[in-house]
Amino acid sequence: MSxxxxxxxxxxxxxxxxxxxxxxxxxxxTTWDAAAVADHDNNFYxxxxxGLAVATGLGLALAQPxxxxxxxxxxxxxxxxxxxxxxxxxxxxxxLAIAVIDNxxxxxxxxxxxxxxxTTDLAAIALANGISDSREITDFDGVTTYRERxxxxxxxxxxxxxxxxxxxxxxxxxxxxxxxxxRFRAALGLGGV
Amino acid sequence: MNSQSTPAWPDELFRALRxxxxxxxxxxxxxxxxxxxxxxxxxxxxxxxxxxxxxEGVALAAGAWLGGQRAAVLMQSSGLGNCVNAIASxxxxxxxxxxxxxxMRGEWGEGNPWQVPMGTALAPVLDTMGVHLNRLEDPGAxxxxxxxxxxxxxxxxxxxxxxxxxxLIGAKAFVE
Numbered sequence: 222m223s224x225x226x227x228x229x230x231x232x233x234x235x236x237x238x239x240x241x242x243x244x245x246x247x248x249x250x251t252t253w254d255a256a257a258v259a260d261h262d263n264n265f266y267x268x269x270x271x272g273l274a275v276a277t278g279l280g281l282a283l284a285q286p287x288x289x290x291x292x293x294x295x296x297x298x299x300x301x302x303x304x305x306x307x308x309x310x311x312x313x314x315x316x317l318a319i320a321v322i323d324n325x326x327x328x329x330x331x332x333x334x335x336x337x338x339x340t341t342d343l344a345a346i347a348l349a350n351g352i353s354d355s356r357e358i359t360d361f362d363g364v365t366t367y368r369e370r371x372x373x374x375x376x377x378x379x380x381x382x383x384x385x386x387x388x389x390x391x392x393x394x395x396x397x398x399x400x401x402x403x404r405f406r407a408a409l410g411l412g413g414v
Numbered sequence: 415m416n417s418q419s420t421p422a423w424p425d426e427l428f429r430a431l432r433x434x435x436x437x438x439x440x441x442x443x444x445x446x447x448x449x450x451x452x453x454x455x456x457x458x459x460x461x462x463x464x465x466x467x468x469x470e471g472v473a474l475a476a477g478a479w480l481g482g483q484r485a486a487v488l489m490q491s492s493g494l495g496n497c498v499n500a501i502a503s504x505x506x507x508x509x510x511x512x513x514x515x516x517x518m519r520g521e522w523g524e525g526n527p528w529q530v531p532m533g534t535a536l537a538p539v540l541d542t543m544g545v546h547l548n549r550l551e552d553p554g555a556x557x558x559x560x561x562x563x564x565x566x567x568x569x570x571x572x573x574x575x576x577x578x579x580x581x582l583i584g585a586k587a588f589v590e
Contacts, residue, residue: 243481245477265480267504268507269499269502269503269504269507270473270499270500270503270504271499271503272469273469273470273472273473273500273504274473276465276469276470276471276472276473276474276477277473277474277476277477277480277504278477279463279474279477280438280440280473280474280475280476280477280478280479280480280481280483280485281477281478281480281481282477282481283438283461283463283477283478283481283483284437284438284477284478284479284480284481284482284483285481285482288481302470304465304466304467304470305466305470307466308463308464308465308466308470311464312461312463398504398507398508398509399507399508399509401508402479402480402508402509402510405480406479406480406482409480409481409482411482413570
């Protein structure tokens with residue numbers, strides 16, 4: 222069974238009054254979800270590199286220790302990069318939060334079930350890796366509470382947010398990663414290349 | 415292992431990374447990187463980040479660049495095989511800088527035949543991926559070669575790899 226929450230409402234809540242939050246999204250549905258909320262200079266969307274959203278967020282978080290970084294990705298993408306949870310936990314950044322929009326499906330490829338539809342518990346995995354604030358969220362109040370937590374900063378945190386199966390309409394952010402990279406850096410006051 | 419316990423060339427590589435203002439050093443360890451890694455781990459101004467797989471380092475370097483820092487990724491040649499999609503789909507697609515320090519296996523007296531196919535494939539794979547190859551065989555050229563490779567890379571000249579030859583490192587001994 223997939224979860225009860227509607228993914229676009231979840232992502233909109235996580236990004237509500239986002240302030241100077243920096244966002245990395247994972248290949249697939251979460252990139253469309255973030256674009257559906259609003260394109261933003263502080264967003265970096267992955268259109269490729271499956272399994273690498275969390276590692277990208279870690280490099281960014283270490284480079285920008287004064288800014289809060291959020292990685293929003295899907296369960297299939299997270300399953301491909303589970304080692305990165307160990308890397309994050311052992312590095313221990315104090316400005317990195319992870320939100321997995323978990324529909325228990327590979328939504329982009331025909332709704333095939335992921336392992337989270339079966340025996341796999343991503344929040345338990347994150348906890349066992351050493352991210353002590355790891356939670357599974359199944360109601361909207363939990364999303365609101367997690368939003369407050371991730372904006373507040375502090376030790377890394379992880380949430381697997383159980384959402385409904387099914388794909389909302391695609392909302393596409395810029396697909397030119399070079400432009401988005403420049404734009405992201407410029408918004409941080411950084412130069413070219 | 416190398417008969418000289420503390421050769422100068424790893425220190426020169428570290429000095430080049432400092433001169434390049436590399437602030438994040440991500441690694442899956444290799445014996446050939448031990449001396450350099452120990453220096454990185456002891457340097458408070460550098461984040462030395464242990465990875466579970468080399469491809470994390472490719473993404474981490476992209477994230478570092480987004481946030482205004484330079485990174486280097488240390489790996490053994492077999493690890494490059496784990497990075498192919500990351501380099502294509504992140505580094506190349508977005509024109510991120512990527513500086514890799516790769517210690518070679520599968521050449522010069524390799525005692526483990528399982529290392530040879532990836533070692534042999536490494537250079538043509540890097541070439542196919544559009545990664546500039548910079549071979550290091552002469553220990554006296556360590557600083558200059560890495561500094562040149564990194565300068566070009568971080569100036570927007572494309573991803574670069576320093577291939578540290580097994581002849582320089584010394585082939586691993588397999589002794590029962």
